[in-house]
Amino acid sequence: MNNTYKNVKLASLNGLGRTTVRVGDLEVGNGLTVIGGPCSVESEEQLLETAVRVKQAGADMLRGGVFKPRTSPYSFQGLGLKGLKVLEKAKDITGLPIVSEVLDTRDVRWVSDYVDVIQIGARNMQNFSLLKEVGKTRKPVLLKRGMQSTLEEWLNSAEYILKEGNPDVILCERGIRTFETYTRNTLDLSAVPALKELTHLPVIVDPSHGTGKASLIEPMSLASVASGADGLIIEVHRDPSQALSDKDQALTPDQFSELVRKARIVHSTMEGLV
Numbered sequence: 001m002n003n004t005y006k007n008v009k010l011a012s013l014n015g016l017g018r019t020t021v022r023v024g025d026l027e028v029g030n031g032l033t034v035i036g037g038p039c040s041v042e043s044e045e046q047l048l049e050t051a052v053r054v055k056q057a058g059a060d061m062l063r064g065g066v067f068k069p070r071t072s073p074y075s076f077q078g079l080g081l082k083g084l085k086v087l088e089k090a091k092d093i094t095g096l097p098i099v100s101e102v103l104d105t106r107d108v109r110w111v112s113d114y115v116d117v118i119q120i121g122a123r124n125m126q127n128f129s130l131l132k133e134v135g136k137t138r139k140p141v142l143l144k145r146g147m148q149s150t151l152e153e154w155l156n157s158a159e160y161i162l163k164e165g166n167p168d169v170i171l172c173e174r175g176i177r178t179f180e181t182y183t184r185n186t187l188d189l190s191a192v193p194a195l196k197e198l199t200h201l202p203v204i205v206d207p208s209h210g211t212g213k214a215s216l217i218e219p220m221s222l223a224s225v226a227s228g229a230d231g232l233i234i235e236v237h238r239d240p241s242q243a244l245s246d247k248d249q250a251l252t253p254d255q256f257s258e259l260v261r262k263a264r265i266v267h268s269t270m271e272g273l274v
């Protein structure tokens with residue numbers, strides 16, 4: 001059948017039905033799931049204000065990093081536990097499930113008590129110890145594509161998680177490194193329909209890291225939905241110019257709200273076509 005990659009067994013489509021991943025009352029893979037929030041949790045006021053605006057815009061989940069994988073050790077590293085407590089408060093206020101990244105195997109268990117979805121970032125896509133550790137939890141995992149990774153390598157990473165007994169993996173295309181420098185990464189949207197041929201797992205797209213430029217995020221979000229993505233994850237900041245990480249790619253809450261409105265129109269149009 002579709003078993004193009006011989007070691008991709010559990011993640012392979014193999015003629016079986018698609019998987020949806022349940023997060024609270026949501027089902028990722030059924031309809032369009034929109035995740036919004038800041039790159040980093042910076043303070044209680046910043047996160048709570050952004051969370052409320054993201055909710056008002058019609059998002060389904062809230063993102064916010066508290067352990068940041070920064071290129072420089074001198075850059076803001078995240079608030080850690082303090083940030084998780086702020087995320088918990090935002091969930092209490094808005095009802096939005098929380099997505100947050102874990103960098104270290106030692107943090108997987110205790111952090112999974114605070115978050116609804118564990119994010120594995122691009123830089124850790126082939127951190128096999130971390131993949132095994134999240135595979136031992138019963139929390140859904142958002143697995144980002146490594147910036148130098150092929151689809152085969154990415155699906156093998158999903159396989160590590162599934163093999164440990166955790167069936168809830170969501171793939172996230174976030175752009176790969178190419179010779180192009182105008183954009184931060186090259187968003188590989190062909191990965192979306194390609195993955196639909198290869199795997200039963202839901203696929204979402206991150207045009208924020210995929211382009212690195214606020215002006216390109218809405219068009220690439222709409223293109224992601226048109227290409228068949230099950231969801232979007234978008235960085236939103238109440239005041240992008242003040243963001244402590246990834247400020248060039250942060251949308252304002254108003255820009256995010258417009259994006260969500262248009263993305264839902266594209267999604268229902270696409271559904272009408274099939």
Ligand code: PEP
Pocket residue numbers: 039065069120121122123144174206209
């Ligand atoms: C992030 O989501 O803030 C992040 C660091 O993403 P990536 O791992 O895709 O670079």
Ligand code: MN
Pocket residue numbers: 039040209235245246
């Ligand atoms: Mn970021």
